Amino acid sequence: MSALERGFLSESIGHxxxxxxxxxxxxxxxxxxxxxxxDAFNVRIEFTGERSGExxxxxxxxxxxxLTGRILGLSDTQGLDDAMIEDALKELANVVCGHFVTLMxxxxxxxxxxxxxxxxxxxxxxxxLKNKEDVCSFTVDGHPMMAMVRLR
Amino acid sequence: xxxxILLVDDSNVVKAVLxxxxxxxxxPIEKVYDASNGVEALKILGSSSVDLVIxxxxxxxxxxxxxxERMRLDMMLQRIPVVVISTEGSLTRVAHLESLGVKGYVRKxxxxxxxxxxxxxxxxxQE
Numbered sequence: 001m002s003a004l005e006r007g008f009l010s011e012s013i014g015h016x017x018x019x020x021x022x023x024x025x026x027x028x029x030x031x032x033x034x035x036x037x038x039d040a041f042n043v044r045i046e047f048t049g050e051r052s053g054e055x056x057x058x059x060x061x062x063x064x065x066x067l068t069g070r071i072l073g074l075s076d077t078q079g080l081d082d083a084m085i086e087d088a089l090k091e092l093a094n095v096v097c098g099h100f101v102t103l104m105x106x107x108x109x110x111x112x113x114x115x116x117x118x119x120x121x122x123x124x125x126x127x128x129l130k131n132k133e134d135v136c137s138f139t140v141d142g143h144p145m146m147a148m149v150r151l152r
Numbered sequence: 153x154x155x156x157i158l159l160v161d162d163s164n165v166v167k168a169v170l171x172x173x174x175x176x177x178x179x180p181i182e183k184v185y186d187a188s189n190g191v192e193a194l195k196i197l198g199s200s201s202v203d204l205v206i207x208x209x210x211x212x213x214x215x216x217x218x219x220x221e222r223m224r225l226d227m228m229l230q231r232i233p234v235v236v237i238s239t240e241g242s243l244t245r246v247a248h249l250e251s252l253g254v255k256g257y258v259r260k261x262x263x264x265x266x267x268x269x270x271x272x273x274x275x276x277x278q279e
Contacts, residue, residue, distance in 0.1 A: 019261040071165055073172060088165045094210065095260045098239025107243045113210055115162075 001134045001149060005104065009055070009136055009149050012099040017140065020095060021070035025145075028137040033130060033144035036060040036123040041086065043093040043118050047101055049111035053151040055097045057089070058126055063143035064089060090116040100149065154182035155275060156200065160193040160207035160219065161186075161237075170206065170237075173264045179271055190214025194222060197229050204275055209238040209245075220252045233274040237262060 001009070014025045038061040046054045059067065068088035069077035093116045101111045129135050130146060138145045157174065159167050167186050174181055185200060187193040189211040196202070205223070209216035216236060223229040235256040236249055246257055255274035258266050 016261055068165070072168055084165065087163050091163045091165050091260075095239050098241055098260065102241035107241055110242045110244045113239060115210065115212055 001136070005149050005151065006136055008100055008103040009147055010138075012096050012103060013057070013136075013138065013147055016092065016096045016099055020092065021067050023067075023070065023140050026139045028139055028144075033137045033139055033146075034142075036126040036144050038062060038123055040064075040121050040123065040126050041089050041118055042121040043089045043116055045090075045093045045097045045116040046114040047097055047111050048114070049101070050105055050109045051151050053149060055093065055100060055149045056147065057093050057096065058121060058129070058146040059089060060123070060126070060143060060145070063140055063145060066141060066143070067092060086118040089118060096147075154180035155203040156183045156185065157181060157271075158185040158187065158193060158196055158200075158202045158205045160188075160190065160205060160211070160216070162188045162208065162211040166208070166237075170267065173267050174271075176264065177268045177271075179268065179275070188212075190216065190219030190222070193219055197223070197232070202232055204271065205232055205234045206271070207234060207236055209236060209240055217248070217252075220249070220254065224252060233276075235270055235274050237267070 010027055017023050017025045040058050040060045041064050042056060042058050044054055044056045064085045065077040065080055068080050068085045071088045094113060097113050130137050134148055136147045159170050161167050171184055174184060185196050187196055191214045207216045207219055220234055233255040236254050237258045237260060239260045249257055256270035258270050
């Protein structure tokens with residue numbers, strides 16, 4: 001991931017999280033984020049157009065509950081199920097991706113953003129990813145989060 | 153007497169948020185229908201009286217562009233105002249939507265005020 005891609009990815013996530021869930025996102029240098037302690041949701045979304053690529057966001061379960069509750073305006077997240085959480089994370093990734101391609105390629109470029117997919121990923125695998133060069137690390141309300149973008 | 157509004161989005165979360173915004177708005181609403189894609193939307197439009205369609209673009213089975221294009225080709229549906237809510241930022245895409253007669257466009261993430269203002273304008277009312 002180039003410095004430009006990294007910068008635009010961070011900016012997109014920061015803007016969307018603040019707008020959509022009213023939570024500031026802190027960038028963490030060199031993967032300096034707390035270990036994930038639960039399994040996580042790995043949301044992937046592809047885009048095609050002037051350039052093609054894929055954007056991913058990895059969110060541990062407690063943060064996923066928090067984000068979904070914030071989107072839905074719920075103070076109590078006990079009743080949330082995985083389907084609702086996956087739906088909310090897909091929407092979040094969709095909006096982040098829309099902003100990323102606009103920042104990266106401008107308003108004149110036409111992109112098709114494909115339907116997001118959500119996978120489950122264990123915390124050990126997540127924690128092994130956080131020091132990778134092509135992964136951006138963040139904290140949101142004290143929770144670790146990772147994101148990456150790959151252009152083809 | 154209020155408006156009947158059709159929400160078209162594959163995300164139940166987005167539909168839930170929009171329903172909350174509509175319920176809290178000053179827009180008089182009689183009924184809110186919901187569909188998960190263009191195919192479902194056309195079925196509802198074929199059997200119900202709808203005053204306004206609010207649709208996403210990126211959906212499975214039939215996307216928002218095709219839904220709007222099909223509505224424009226149908227004598228019974230072509231006059232129903234459409235508002236698009238999407239992540240699309242491309243000016244070319246927005247111009248295409250305008251050429252299809254779309255009455256309003258809101259880019260995600262949106263605020264409740266943006267939604268209410270755009271719907272009010274699309275329904276021909278004052279802000």
